[in-house]
Amino acid sequence: MAAVQGTTGNRRLRVDLIETYKVVTGKKKVQKKDFFIFSDTDYNLRGLCYKLATSCSRLDVRRNLFSECVEGPWNLLPAHIVEAPTADAFKNRYNSMKSGAL
Numbered sequence: 001m002a003a004v005q006g007t008t009g010n011r012r013l014r015v016d017l018i019e020t021y022k023v024v025t026g027k028k029k030v031q032k033k034d035f036f037i038f039s040d041t042d043y044n045l046r047g048l049c050y051k052l053a054t055s056c057s058r059l060d061v062r063r064n065l066f067s068e069c070v071e072g073p074w075n076l077l078p079a080h081i082v083e084a085p086t087a088d089a090f091k092n093r094y095n096s097m098k099s100g101a102l
Helices: 008-024 066-076 087-099
Strands: none
Touching: 008 066, 008 087
């Protein structure tokens, strides 16, 4: 696990992706639409059922928002990680991917 966490930026991204997983899959009691806009296209989703729509932001303040920071990394995750049944399974699969076990 120590090899996976590495720098502060990597740890923060990991925590942000875990929180994104909880929001997107409904494991947190918040409205998904308050945080994210989901991609409404039926093509080019690379098998992801929870692909987030990316938005262009011209303001530096907007670029630092939680939802803006995780859109790109979330959409790059493989489908077997995004579709994990539990948060612990998501963490384990993400850690495996980052450590190169997969």
